[in-house]
Amino acid sequence: MSGGTAARPSGARLRLPTLRDRGARYGVFFATYLYQGLVAGFSLTALANHLAGLGVPASEVGLHFAVAGLPWTLQPILWGPLVDRANRARMGRRRVWSVVAILGGQAALASLLLLPGPEALGALGMVFLVHSLFAALLDTACDRLVMDHVPEAELGRMSACTRGGFVVGTSLGAALFGWMLAAHGFPASVRLLLVLSLCAALPALLVREAPGDAFLSFARKAAEAGAGPIPFRRFLRRLGLGLARRRALRLLGLCFALDGALALFELRFGIDLVQGYGWDAAALSRLQAALALVGGTLGALAIGLWSDRAGPLRALRSLCLASTAAFFLACAFIAAGLAGPAGPVILGLTSVLPGLLVVALVPALMRASRGRVGAATEFEVYMATMNLGSVAGAATSGFLAPVLPLAAVAGVCAVVLGGCALLAGRPHLILRQRPAAG
Numbered sequence: 001m002s003g004g005t006a007a008r009p010s011g012a013r014l015r016l017p018t019l020r021d022r023g024a025r026y027g028v029f030f031a032t033y034l035y036q037g038l039v040a041g042f043s044l045t046a047l048a049n050h051l052a053g054l055g056v057p058a059s060e061v062g063l064h065f066a067v068a069g070l071p072w073t074l075q076p077i078l079w080g081p082l083v084d085r086a087n088r089a090r091m092g093r094r095r096v097w098s099v100v101a102i103l104g105g106q107a108a109l110a111s112l113l114l115l116p117g118p119e120a121l122g123a124l125g126m127v128f129l130v131h132s133l134f135a136a137l138l139d140t141a142c143d144r145l146v147m148d149h150v151p152e153a154e155l156g157r158m159s160a161c162t163r164g165g166f167v168v169g170t171s172l173g174a175a176l177f178g179w180m181l182a183a184h185g186f187p188a189s190v191r192l193l194l195v196l197s198l199c200a201a202l203p204a205l206l207v208r209e210a211p212g213d214a215f216l217s218f219a220r221k222a223a224e225a226g227a228g229p230i231p232f233r234r235f236l237r238r239l240g241l242g243l244a245r246r247r248a249l250r251l252l253g254l255c256f257a258l259d260g261a262l263a264l265f266e267l268r269f270g271i272d273l274v275q276g277y278g279w280d281a282a283a284l285s286r287l288q289a290a291l292a293l294v295g296g297t298l299g300a301l302a303i304g305l306w307s308d309r310a311g312p313l314r315a316l317r318s319l320c321l322a323s324t325a326a327f328f329l330a331c332a333f334i335a336a337g338l339a340g341p342a343g344p345v346i347l348g349l350t351s352v353l354p355g356l357l358v359v360a361l362v363p364a365l366m367r368a369s370r371g372r373v374g375a376a377t378e379f380e381v382y383m384a385t386m387n388l389g390s391v392a393g394a395a396t397s398g399f400l401a402p403v404l405p406l407a408a409v410a411g412v413c414a415v416v417l418g419g420c421a422l423l424a425g426r427p428h429l430i431l432r433q434r435p436a437a438g
Helices: 022-053 058-068 078-086 096-115 120-151 152-184 186-206 232-243 245-277 281-310 313-337 341-357 357-369 375-400 405-423
Strands: none
Touching: 022 058, 022 096, 022 120, 022 152, 022 245, 058 078, 058 096, 058 120, 058 152, 058 232, 078 375, 096 186, 096 313, 096 341, 120 357, 152 186, 152 313, 152 357, 152 375, 232 245, 232 375, 245 357, 245 375, 245 405, 281 313, 281 341, 281 357, 313 341, 313 357, 313 405, 341 357, 357 375, 357 405
């Protein structure tokens, strides 16, 4: 007799995972955002600090990296309609764009090896501009894949998963490449980035969207009768009508207010700690990174689970109320003249809990967008509005510095977050209400 294992039937094949498998979904989406975080940690933190150490003025560094960030501002216009209106490809309707984005992004990163050094800011900025174009496409395709394949009851956990992947990637990228650039130089750091980013991208490259999809093929499947893409003008008309509804406008206002209030305080407080209270800039960066890592991993997981059980708006409302209390407490510390000694406490109060708001907000935004013709485009409009709020808050912070004390800024943030809590507590004002079962 043979050993204890039965022979595999001759016609049987190994079943490979797809996005219909729960574990594969979490692995692919975590790794995709880990990929984006690695590149962001390299470019926005490690490389920016390295250039500052070489004596490059901060204004020049900021200008070139701001140009590289333009595709993220234009993301809904650039890629949303393309992904939403995609024809059925043999690789999968949305996955084909994520693969194109990864291959294009890796090619852009590889072109860094052709530069004479990081001091060539013009060429460096153009390389990261091209990479940002592909990264924004990857983000849009990934968001649509989440909406297509993740059940609504798991959107909170998936939001925590993607947030955790990005935070881990940025923290790892900033720490590792900060050391690599100083110890081994720019070319060696780029080669390591190419290897690590390719490893992070492998799940998205290898896991198929659905059974029967090709691993690598840019050909289209034969279109079924009436299954072609919606005409572009009709698509834009439907998208505009959806975003012009009162619920959508209130949700856009909520997105803008949340990130605007947080940026209004964050930039001002960091500058005051360094310039007004003598904090070491590197020590401040390490503390901020540590708080972001803890909040973006363990904290995000807890909020994701809570959001799936209680509902995204209930979790969002509770977080807004807690953040309101945190900012009022920070206001009291600052007004009492304790901003310097109590700096770590204030940073924790105003960064950890508020930083988790996006984990609860994303499932609500996906629920608002899901089921529409332009779901990915509408979702990216909401996210772009959050980015716009962050930019507006940071810009307004500088203008208000001479006329508004820091304690008053914390109080303003608390009031804005309290208003957001009131709006989140009235779901009928911002989300479509579904009829009760039965």
